[in-house]
Each structure stands twice: as structure tokens, then as C-alpha cells.
Amino acid sequence: MKKEERIGQRKLGRGxxxxxxxxxxxxxxxxxPADGEERYAxxxxxxxxxxxxxxxxxxxxxxxxxxxxxxxxPGSWWTGAERVAIAEExxxxxxxxxxxxxxxxxxxxxxxxxxxxxxxxxxxDVAIDTVHRLVTDASRLSRTWVEKLxxxxxxxxHYVELLGVVVVVISIDSFHQGLGLPLEPLPMPExxxxxxxxxAGLEHETAWVPMIQAGKAQGEDxxxxxxGPQTANVIRALSLVPDAVRSLKNVSAAQYVPTWAVGDPSYxxxxxxxxxxxxLVAGRVSALNECFY
Amino acid sequence: xxxxxxxxxxxxxxxxxxxxxxxxxxxxxxHAAELVRFAEAIVGGDDAEITPAREALRAVVGxxxxxxxxxxxxxxxxxxxxxDGTGIPLDTPVKLVSADxxxxxxxxxxxxxxxxxxxxxxxxxxxxxxxxxVPFVAKRMGPKRxxxxxxx
Numbered sequence: 474m475k476k477e478e479r480i481g482q483r484k485l486g487r488g489x490x491x492x493x494x495x496x497x498x499x500x501x502x503x504x505x506p507a508d509g510e511e512r513y514a515x516x517x518x519x520x521x522x523x524x525x526x527x528x529x530x531x532x533x534x535x536x537x538x539x540x541x542x543x544x545x546x547p548g549s550w551w552t553g554a555e556r557v558a559i560a561e562e563x564x565x566x567x568x569x570x571x572x573x574x575x576x577x578x579x580x581x582x583x584x585x586x587x588x589x590x591x592x593x594x595x596x597x598d599v600a601i602d603t604v605h606r607l608v609t610d611a612s613r614l615s616r617t618w619v620e621k622l623x624x625x626x627x628x629x630x631h632y633v634e635l636l637g638v639v640v641v642v643i644s645i646d647s648f649h650q651g652l653g654l655p656l657e658p659l660p661m662p663e664x665x666x667x668x669x670x671x672x673a674g675l676e677h678e679t680a681w682v683p684m685i686q687a688g689k690a691q692g693e694d695x696x697x698x699x700x701g702p703q704t705a706n707v708i709r710a711l712s713l714v715p716d717a718v719r720s721l722k723n724v725s726a727a728q729y730v731p732t733w734a735v736g737d738p739s740y741x742x743x744x745x746x747x748x749x750x751x752x753l754v755a756g757r758v759s760a761l762n763e764c765f766y
Numbered sequence: 767x768x769x770x771x772x773x774x775x776x777x778x779x780x781x782x783x784x785x786x787x788x789x790x791x792x793x794x795x796x797h798a799a800e801l802v803r804f805a806e807a808i809v810g811g812d813d814a815e816i817t818p819a820r821e822a823l824r825a826v827v828g829x830x831x832x833x834x835x836x837x838x839x840x841x842x843x844x845x846x847x848x849x850d851g852t853g854i855p856l857d858t859p860v861k862l863v864s865a866d867x868x869x870x871x872x873x874x875x876x877x878x879x880x881x882x883x884x885x886x887x888x889x890x891x892x893x894x895x896x897x898x899x900v901p902f903v904a905k906r907m908g909p910k911r912x913x914x915x916x917x918x
Contacts, residue, residue, distance in 0.1 A: 529833055611850035636851045644844035651808045651836030653817060681853035706854040707845060728837035733911050745830035749795045754838040756785035757805040764846035765879040
């Protein structure tokens with residue numbers, strides 16, 4: 474069974490809408506009346522690189538398709554429409570004048586204003602601001618700022634899921650930008666309510682959000698951390714929303730290496746780059762983003 | 767750290783200045799200059815920089831490796847935001863063995879370093895003793911390869 478099919482089954486197993494209705498919804502298409510650009514996916518296979526100048530490994534579009542399918546569906550804390558709206562804001566943030574001004578300020582919390590955001594967004598101003606800050610100035614966020622979000626309607630679960638959506642879109646869009654390819658149109662949101670799923674085994678440790686301890690994932694989320702006595706904090710970071718961890722593992726396995734192979738500095742199966750070259754790119758991107766971790 | 771560990775396993779000296787400062791002259795990594803230029807262009811997000819950087823990389827490593835590099839860059843555009851957005855500290859073993867390295871590279875000065883407590887004298891000593899074992903211990907401590915060899 475292909476990886477994408479397994480992930481699709483995982484989603485279907487939770488009573489979510491499946492592939493057929495996804496395609497049906499997408500067949501309506503939609504355009505953003507504000508800017509005339511294509512806003513949602515048209516009825517064609519997503520992430521088709523047939524027209525691109527590159528021969529792209531099949532595991533990459535397979536992983537991306539699974540993510541786009543999941544993006545359109547209700548999550549644990551946000552509806553499908555809200556999740557797609559978060560994705561839309563990720564793209565808006567990259568040219569947002571307020572974000573540019575904040576980035577240049579001594580403190581990112583010293584500049585107020587209105588973000589360049591989608592007209593009639595289903596997201597609150599706080600959620601929009603959260604997306605923009607994560608996209609453009611994540612290294613200067615703080616525990617206090619995250620903790621204050623809950624009083625403004627963005628609970629810890631909402632926050633972690635929002636972050637999970639933001640990083641899915643950034644990772645896939647960055648890949649497209651690197652290859653000079655147009656960004657994939659966002660999927661048509663599917664109807665339904667968030668599950669409200671809060672996994673067992675969460676603990677408040679030193680991070681700003683609760684995480685499942687390594688070895689304590691259980692029940693329907695027992696698959697999150699497979700084997701071994703250690704699970705890196707960056708893998709556990711999103712475990713308040715287990716599907717966000719699955720998403721991380723899915724895309725990382727295609728774009729980087731599978732999580733079980735990260736600790737092996739010689740592993741580069743299926744890659745044309747040597748592992749040292751992979752780690753050089755990884756390290757340089759992290760340093761430019763001033764990421765300590 | 768994986769970059770240095772990989773170099774040590776291969777018996778190659780790796781200069782990590784390429785990571786923090788983009789100085790690739792003595793990196794010990796093949797085609798480091800082109801890889802770093804491409805990574806920098808993707809983070810910068812400017813098509814006018816990305817296109818020539820991509821072409822320069824293609825010329826020395828070919829299409830498949832260039833596509834790999836775009837994927838890795840995309841992945842770490844993600845990972846840095848997960849780390850920064852959740853305030854996770856460094857994992858304890860990594861904190862110990864990387865203390866000298868972090869100081870050497872100046873990354874303790876990054877704002878997000880405040881979430882990780884400083885490493886004391888004994889921690890540094892333990893880290894130095896542990897460092898030669900990193901390539902072997904990391905493989906044993908981490909998640910195991912799934913039996914069906916297809917899981918992520």
C-alpha cells in the first residue's frame with residue numbers, strides 16, 4: 474500500500490470526509506473576487522509536475538497531496554474553511570507591509586497596525602496576526618505572547634494546529650519557490666466540525682505548549698513516536714495535535730529523511746545529495762532563520 | 767551537529783563556518799558554495815536570487831540533487847518555525863554535546879536560545895567525553911526503522 478493511501482485511510486478512520494467528496498467539492502472551484510487570482514484547486518490532480526521542467530521524485534508530490542487533502546478537512550480545533558484560510562494568510566504574510574515594519578523594529582511587539590490579509594477572512598484578527606508572526610518573525614516570539622493568546626480565543630490546541638498548518642504550507646511553498654514553480658492552488662475546504670481531540674499523556678514541560686512525553690503516546694495516537702527511548706523535542710512539539718505530528722513526519726520523510734533516520738549521520742537513501750550536503754543546507758537555512766534549536 | 771558527526775564518521779574535517787556565516791571555503795562538503803547560495807536564496811524568497819542560484823547548483827550537482835536541496839530547504843523552513851513557535855529547549859543529550867560547538871558558532875546569541883538553560887562546566891566536560899560517541903549513540907537512541915520499511 475502506498476504511503477499516501479495509508480494517510481488517507483487514517484483520516485477517513487476518524488469519520489472525516491474522504492477523497493471522493495474532496496474531489497467533488499473541488500470541482501466547484503472558486504476564485505477570489507478581490508484579486509481575481511485562482512484561489513482554490515481546480516478539478517485536476519494536485520501537485521502534478523508533468524508540465525514542469527524537472528523530474529521530481531514521486532514521494533514528494535505523494536506527500537504533498539496527502540497534506541493538501543488533510544488541509545481541506547476539519548482538524549482538531551479548526552474547521553476546514555479556517556484551515557484553508559490560515560494557509561491563505563501564510564501566503565499573504567510574505568508581502569505584508571506591517572510584517573516588514575515589525576521585522577525591522579527593535580521589538581516585534583512595539584508596532585501595531587493591520588496586516589495585509591484576505592478580505593472577509595473567516596479568521597479573527599488575533600489568528601491572522603498569529604499566522605503572520607509565525608511566518609515572518611518566529612524567532613522573536615515569546616512564552617508570554619503565546620500564553621496571552623488563549624484569552625483572545627486562540628487556545629493552546631488552536632495555536633498548535635494553526636502552527637502545524639503554517640509550517641506545512643511554508644515547507645511546500647518554499648520547495649516550489651526553489652524550483653521556480655507556481656504555488657499549488659489551495660484546496661477547497663470541506664464541511665464539518667473540528668473533532669476537539671486532545672490526546673492523552675500531555676504534560677507541561679519546559680516548552681510553551683504541552684507535549685506528549687516520549688513513550689507516553691497511547692490509544693489512537695500510539696503511532697506518533699515509533700520505538701527508541703528518545704524522541705526529539707521538535708517531533709514532540711506539535712503532539713497536542715497528533716495529526717500535526719503525522720503531517721510533520723510525512724513531509725519530512727520526503728523532503729529530508731524519515732524521522733527514524735535523522736540520528737544516523739550517514740543516511741541518505743534515495744537521495745542524490747550526500748548526507749553532509751543535506752545537513753549543510755539544513756544548517757544554513759536554520760542559521761538564517763536564527764533558529765537556536 | 768549531524769554535519770560534523772557525519773564528517774567525523776567519514777574521516778573528513780568539517781568547518782561549520784559555512785552554516786553560520788556562509789563561508790564555504792573550508793567546509794569539507796562537496797559543492798558547498800552552490801548549496802549555501804541556493805539555501806540562502808530560498809530563505810530570502812527573491813526569485814531574482816533563486817533562479818541564478820538554482821542554475822549554479824544544477825550545473826555542479828545535476829537536477830536530482832538540486833531538487834533534493836529544495837526539499838531540504840523547504841523542510842527546515844518548517845522545522846525552525848516549529849522550534850521557535852513552541853519554545854522547545856534543546857534535547858538534553860544534544861545540549862551537552864553541542865555546548866562547545868554552539869559557542870564556536872555563536873548561536874547561543876540567538877534569541878530563541880533563552881529557552882535552553884546554560885551548560886555548566888561539568889555538563890561541558892560530559893559533552894566533550896560523549897562527543898566521539900554521537901554518531902553511534904544517536905542511531906541507537908532514536909526511533910527505530912519500521913519493520914515494513916515504508917513508515918515515515
